[in-house]
Amino acid sequence: METGSDPIADQLRAALDGPWREVREKAREHLDDERLYGDPYLDYRAARARVLEQMRLVSQFGWAEKGFKRENGGASDPGGAVTALEMLAYTDLSLWVKCGVQWGLFGGAVENLGTARHKEYIEKLITLDLLGCFAMTETGHGSDVANLETTATYDPGTQEFVIHSPTPSARKDYIGGAAEHARVAAVFAQLITGGESQGVHCFVVPIRDEQGNDLPGVTTSDDGLKGGLPGVDNGRILFDQVRIPRENLLNRYADVAPDGTYSSEIENPSRRFFTTLGTLVRGRVSVGGAAAAGARVALSIAVRYAEKRRQFADPDTGEETVLLDYRSHQRRLLPLVARAYALSFAQNDLVRRMHLVQTGQDLDPNAQRALEKRAAGLKVAQTRHATRAIQECREACGGAGYLTENRLVTLKADTDVFTTFEGDNVVLTQLVAKELLTSYADEVRDLDALGWVRFAATMTRDVIRDATGVRQMIQRLRDRSDQTVDEGDLSRREVQLQLFADREDYLVRTAAHRLRARAKETGPFEAFNNAQDHILAAGTAHIDRLVLEAFIDGIADVEDDEARKLAEDVCDLFVYTTIEENQAWFIMHRFMSVERAKAVRRGVNELVDRLRPNALTLIGGLGVPEKMLHAAMIE
Amino acid sequence: METGSDPIADQLRAALDGPWREVREKAREHLDDERLYGDPYLDYRAARARVLEQMRLVSQFGWAEKGFKRENGGASDPGGAVTALEMLAYTDLSLWVKCGVQWGLFGGAVENLGTARHKEYIEKLITLDLLGCFAMTETGHGSDVANLETTATYDPGTQEFVIHSPTPSARKDYIGGAAEHARVAAVFAQLITGGESQGVHCFVVPIRDEQGNDLPGVTTSDDGLKGGLPGVDNGRILFDQVRIPRENLLNRYADVAPDGTYSSEIENPSRRFFTTLGTLVRGRVSVGGAAAAGARVALSIAVRYAEKRRQFADPDTGEETVLLDYRSHQRRLLPLVARAYALSFAQNDLVRRMHLVQTGQDLDPNAQRALEKRAAGLKVAQTRHATRAIQECREACGGAGYLTENRLVTLKADTDVFTTFEGDNVVLTQLVAKELLTSYADEVRDLDALGWVRFAATMTRDVIRDATGVRQMIQRLRDRSDQTVDEGDLSRREVQLQLFADREDYLVRTAAHRLRARAKETGPFEAFNNAQDHILAAGTAHIDRLVLEAFIDGIADVEDDEARKLAEDVCDLFVYTTIEENQAWFIMHRFMSVERAKAVRRGVNELVDRLRPNALTLIGGLGVPEKMLHAAMIE
Known part of the structure; x- marks a missing residue:
């Protein structure tokens, strides 16, 4: 790989590659193949035919087998299957969708909802002898x-x-x-x-x-x-x-x-329904991962272009200025790179959890449900990020960004529906919030609005924030946060976590109160609808916290000191920009003083300044090989 | 027109149609023609050929002539030309661009930069005997x-x-x-x-x-x-x-x-350069207008779909709920409709000003420069709005929104580059801010960063906010605002204006101070770059104020009381959501208390509640005939 010349980038990439590092490395070799890229000049009928041919190539990589159980002729490596297929986002998202439909959705339905009598379908669908x-x-x-x-x-x-x-x-x-x-x-x-x-x-x-x-x-x-x-x-x-x-x-x-x-x-028909749907969680896990992978490609292209493209002379030197030397350009792109890091770690964590549940290694009875909530939340975060990041990349590359040969518009067009499919993002955010409000209780999971508004009224403060699946380090950080945030140093992880958690707790708690108060007056639908923006905010706050925890967790796996220090700065940038985006909320709810909010804004500027010289290293760490970027403007 | 059955919508449409109302009405007739729509199934070569044919149809409408002077064989009606061509955004933006290039950019360059010896080009380019x-x-x-x-x-x-x-x-x-x-x-x-x-x-x-x-x-x-x-x-x-x-x-x-x-x-080479470019202002005026027109089409489609599509049963009634009855859906779409109103009025105002300057009716020596600044600012506001609104519309229509037959994805793809062409939005926002900082002084207009940082240091508070072109009513409202905003009633226009103006003034003033302070330490480029986000915020605040003034001005032209009352609510929604988006800034700079900010948030919810029953009327007022929407899902 070309990035071999940047050992810090290699270190970061190894960390971001996550538990299925070897699968990703192998996939990078497989996918360095012109035959696996989309051809935007084909009309849609020819494009469909090409993708079908490409699927046959992919079927020889052994990725499909990973997704199925040994007894059905598979390799029982669901984490590996999701990870390997995600890499197709680096070449062509149409191909990723087609493979995902065949092996993930269709194959997954047959394997997870079927029994021994349906085994023959699985053997055939793995080899593409049966298209579903x-x-x-x-x-x-x-x-x-x-x-x-x-x-x-x-x-x-x-x-x-x-x-x-x-x-x-x-x-x-x-x-x-x-x-x-x-x-x-x-x-x-x-x-x-x-x-x-x-x-x-x-x-x-x-x-x-x-x-x-x-x-x-x-x-x-x-x-x-x-x-x-x-x-x-x-x-x-x-x-x-x-x-x-x-x-x-x-x-x-x-x-x-x-x-x-x-x-x-x-027995319970509703529980049966949700159990049925729950087995299909892999689809949501995959969609989020592929969207984030598409965003990594776009960011890799846009940052490389911003390092190369010059516009307007610096009056001090007379030399034309590289785009990425402009503060506004740094502020457009680097926080999105930071978020890409955050989401990569979060996705690795999610896939690992999914793998443990689906291979029977996680025996916690709540694991499946927690996994579904997390998958829904991260699907929202990653697809929203992809839509926003790829759009920003396109605009940051100006007219060149609009040419198909530079790939950003295709990435945008292809990922655009990811906010919709496998669950509309608004509906999923609501689902996450609803789970928070109902504290995972089986009995209320399937309630209609009336039911869960009633239930929400009964919950206690303690049950809101589940400790499930929080790794020890995070718990330690939480426990250590004995001071109030107002006094704490915002560059400390425990203070950052506390701030994110406080926002989530406060939003969930007040949403519950609001629902209870209104439900008496107006009936449950009205109560729910009236608080909908509040409920959605609670869901979003929860997702932000999960992502931050995964980021902190992920950094701990970076072995090299210098690389880890860089990753720490990236994490700070993620935290500061997330706080900045929500600063009105923090101030209005007295979690942050005006002075501190101004310090956060300055902090973002300081961090983009500090990270700017490392921009290409950070892009190297994202793990999209330069030769797979396929954008004329940076060649 | 089908909207004839809604007299309030008709009233609103008449107001939004603006000074060239008859041109728009006539255009609606001309464009009700299948031959003038894009065919998304054509490959790009066939699409180009089709557009060329369509241009020949359009050349028979007499719109091209409007854009040229009588002495060159035109009709000397630049406002009419821009308005008529803008209507092409309702059918196909490729056609709009091709016409704009031929008659606006190419034709405009020849007419405005050429002399009598170039007259023959103009005659031929109007009739398409010469393609440029x-x-x-x-x-x-x-x-x-x-x-x-x-x-x-x-x-x-x-x-x-x-x-x-x-x-x-x-x-x-x-x-x-x-x-x-x-x-x-x-x-x-x-x-x-x-x-x-x-x-x-x-x-x-x-x-x-x-x-x-x-x-x-x-x-x-x-x-x-x-x-x-x-x-x-x-x-x-x-x-x-x-x-x-x-x-x-x-x-x-x-x-x-x-x-x-x-x-x-x-004499001054730089002034010559800017004079040359200044004559091309019509391009920027047109791009903003077409982008906003594209957004009106998208909003018309999405709101109609949201009135029709049902999902999830209301537990109180058992009936499935129409999407637009959800608070989150109202909050997604209605503020964008309000902004579409604001921008329609602002565009009408801009075209009128352009018309007066370009037909020699405005003799103010500063008019051309003020026009350029306004055109740049509104180009940014309208193209940014289009990108955001059309994206939101696509997502709000779910999977159906992703199908080409429902037109939203084509509108998104076609308008996407509008944030880039005729001036990148970041560069233009900077240009607006620079104009504010340099208070329109000829001598510094063409300065490099060094020069205008120096100049900015000399300006006084008074020159920042130009009163040029502020119509009397707005001035009266401003004068009346004798109380501080903190005490004022935020539903009063003068208080709203004051708040918008205070934000602009404060940002411009502090940006100038910051530039002056830093320039001594770091040199002008560093000083500028360090404050770039601040400078861009000043430009954006200025644009917001211009748009609000145009909105207030436009409402005054709504004759019917009931229609005007509705427009007033729409204006409030525009104001409240703009404040909400910037609430952190208002609070942090002590222009707004936390309590007031919370009231704004509640105000947005109250306004979407109040406007929701009028959603179709508001869409009718936007002026895109239902039969021109061409979206399968609402047919």
């Missing part, structure tokens, strides 16, 4: 999965399920693979047997024959052009009384006997 | 126009100029029309005669023959795909000793005699 899609979202229902309209009605006479779209809004929509390539679909539908609905379940439904023609009763159509991701064939599926064998129900958590009797080991 | 391009930006220099590298060396032997690109970075780049369609270019180059450089001047240079082949010495190439604007053939031009007649110098402000003697009525 994940048919959850409908035209009328995206975020509200529980109210999907597609029905799967059991017919004991033939021992078949009848899959049907009863209304136009029941049409499956935006489904990657549905427009062209998929032969079968994992269809989420309301299971009805004996005239009774049992809620949403998942079924394997063949949709096309070998020639690619729709099967009888199936009508697929094409979502056509999108803002980006031209290589992904998103489409729609309508079902008109399509019959599938009883065995095509993915029956891990519930089954229907030949006579139509419904059974499930999970 | 505007070759200012180079690969190496965009914002820093004074240091363009292309040379135009006069050869008295043949009475020709020799146009030459001495370095690779002297290549003209990103030039609309250069890749395919343009036959001639208005080339900006350093004029050299008698071995002496006289600075940047503009020349008419033929670049292609009738068959579209490059002329000898000219090498054009294609910028290829971009983030958007597929119908615009941006390209590059390299000149290798290309000879043009002496008469091709656009000689309004300077000329070269046959013997090579240089003469100009403007």
